[in-house]
Amino acid sequence: RKHNNFLGKEVPKIPFLPVAWSILTGPHVEVLETIPDEYYQSGIYKARLGPNDYYTIVSADFARKLLTESEDVVPKYKFSSELPVLKFYGTGIVFSNGEQWRTHRKLSNPAFNRALSPKVMGDVVLESFKYLRKEIHQPVDIYELLQRITTEVLGQVAFGYSFGTLKSKELPDIVRKYKIIMTNVESYILYIFPFLNKLPTRKNKIFNSAVKDFDKFVFEIIDLKRIELAKRKKLNEKKKCNNEELLISMLEASEQENLNIGTKDLRDNIINFFSAGNDTTSMSVSSSIYYLAKYPHMQKRAREEVISIIGNELKIPTADQLKEMKYLNAVIKESLRRYPAPMTYRQLLKPTQFGEYVLPENSIIRVSNFAVHHDPKYWDNAYTFDPERWLTNEKRSNQYSYIPFSVGPRNCVGQNFSIMEQRIIIAMFLLKYEWSLPENSIHKDELVLSNAFLFRPKNLEINIKERV
Numbered sequence: 467r468k469h470n471n472f473l474g475k476e477v478p479k480i481p482f483l484p485v486a487w488s489i490l491t492g493p494h495v496e497v498l499e500t501i502p503d504e505y506y507q508s509g510i511y512k513a514r515l516g517p518n519d520y521y522t523i524v525s526a527d528f529a530r531k532l533l534t535e536s537e538d539v540v541p542k543y544k545f546s547s548e549l550p551v552l553k554f555y556g557t558g559i560v561f562s563n564g565e566q567w568r569t570h571r572k573l574s575n576p577a578f579n580r581a582l583s584p585k586v587m588g589d590v591v592l593e594s595f596k597y598l599r600k601e602i603h604q605p606v607d608i609y610e611l612l613q614r615i616t617t618e619v620l621g622q623v624a625f626g627y628s629f630g631t632l633k634s635k636e637l638p639d640i641v642r643k644y645k646i647i648m649t650n651v652e653s654y655i656l657y658i659f660p661f662l663n664k665l666p667t668r669k670n671k672i673f674n675s676a677v678k679d680f681d682k683f684v685f686e687i688i689d690l691k692r693i694e695l696a697k698r699k700k701l702n703e704k705k706k707c708n709n710e711e712l713l714i715s716m717l718e719a720s721e722q723e724n725l726n727i728g729t730k731d732l733r734d735n736i737i738n739f740f741s742a743g744n745d746t747t748s749m750s751v752s753s754s755i756y757y758l759a760k761y762p763h764m765q766k767r768a769r770e771e772v773i774s775i776i777g778n779e780l781k782i783p784t785a786d787q788l789k790e791m792k793y794l795n796a797v798i799k800e801s802l803r804r805y806p807a808p809m810t811y812r813q814l815l816k817p818t819q820f821g822e823y824v825l826p827e828n829s830i831i832r833v834s835n836f837a838v839h840h841d842p843k844y845w846d847n848a849y850t851f852d853p854e855r856w857l858t859n860e861k862r863s864n865q866y867s868y869i870p871f872s873v874g875p876r877n878c879v880g881q882n883f884s885i886m887e888q889r890i891i892i893a894m895f896l897l898k899y900e901w902s903l904p905e906n907s908i909h910k911d912e913l914v915l916s917n918a919f920l921f922r923p924k925n926l927e928i929n930i931k932e933r934v
């Protein structure tokens with residue numbers, strides 16, 4: 467009875483076989499895309515994965531109730547510490563709870579605001595154009611290229627470090643290590659059966675050694691930044707511009723507010739920002755680039771808008787100019803609707819009612835942002851990519867039907883950063899290039915995703931040519 471909804475109605479259960487099949491064979495969005503109407507009616511369904519039941523919210527109202535609740539009542543779900551994701555992320559902002567999380571958040575929020583720099587982001591985009599000209603043959607694997615760009619942007623904005631991902635096709639050693647780490651971090655099977663992580667397999671050994679190397683790299687950067695800050699203070703130097711690297715801001719704030727954040731906490735947070743910000747933003751820009759390739763009239767309209775605001779010469783847009791780009795922003799919003807971060811996980815510390823259902827204490831509960839974004843109650847032709855829906859002045863009937871960055875106390879701390887980055891990359895691409903899908907593209911009808919925890923396109927190749 468522990469797993470039953472002993473007080474209310476029974477939550478509809480998704481059959482085991484389709485869930486297992488989709489995890490083994492396809493992107494896990496498949497589970498969601500087969501959501502029958504019945505689950506939209508109930509607003510929630512339950513699935514059994516390995517030893518646990520997972521409740522999944524698909525209704526905007528239930529999402530609001532869960533996500534806007536205090537973080538102490540519905541904390542982040544405490545995954546097994548054996549999981550690669552926890553070994554890598556540690557107790558940084560993403561998975562910590564309570565006082566520890568509040569300290570991280572207090573330090574991160576202002577640091578992110580100070581880190582918003584169109585100039586640094588735009589310079590990286592300019593570098594990517596040189597890289598494209600030198601290293602890349604058509605068609606271009608756009609997601610791979612965007613990962614290089616977002617890694618470089620984060621490196622420079624977060625801790626003033628250039629990874630060199632746009633110098634040559636050969637990836638820098640530390641970025642290759644990061645990719646190795648992420649294959650274990652994102653493995654679905656390792657999530658469901660945590661004991662597999664303890665086995666002395668070759669894969670586990672390679673993972674552990676890559677984490678060690680990545681740690682060494684991050685600790686060295688922290689030391690360097692501490693020295694830089696101390697030097698600056700000694701010379702009583704102020705930075706010439708308003709922007710500041712994320713890590714320096716956090717070091718300064720922790721001293722000023724006496725929060726005494728240790729080196730391990732800084733390491734965890736750097737890694738948290740790095741992982742939370744890279745693949746998500748790459749996916750989002752990839753899907754915008756994809757839809758603009760699939761629908762040339764949208765690409766033309768977006769380009770005309772950018773040119774009307776900043777002219778036809780290649781320039782880095784200012785923050786104000788970016789805000790003026792209404793159509794481009796509608797494209798970005800719509801991409802984030804179609805492909806948001808798929809799921810957010812929480813734990814219920816007490817029995818909690820969602821409509822007719824009462825879920826037991828300690829339930830693992832997730833919000834499917836994807837399902838909420840495709841609920842026919844709120845979205846006409848939900849599976850159609852249509853930026854126009856963002857251009858009317860009509861207010862959405864339920865603001866929680868759109869939650870790409872989540873909502874409430876644990877919403878995305880990097881959302882302004884990501885939105886600025888997306889706008890800059892796409893606006894500058896529109897000025898520099900025209901692009902299209904190759905004749906034989908597997909994505910002709912719809913974006914095909916790969917089998918991963920986060921949404922990720924499968925070999926998304928695009929023909930790109932410079933505008934004359």
Ligand code: HEM
Pocket residue numbers: 559560561571620738739740742743744746747750806807809810811869870871872875876877878879880881883884
């Ligand atoms: C398109 C891009 C992005 C999307 C769709 C996205 C989405 C999300 C979502 C849905 C959450 C809530 C997770 C949860 O509650 O379990 C979240 C949290 C977070 N995101 Fe993002 N994110 C994006 C970009 C970024 C960037 C660029 C950064 C940093 C550089 C970042 C850093 C974080 C962090 C640190 C958290 C945890 C906040 C907390 O728990 O207090 N994200 N993000």
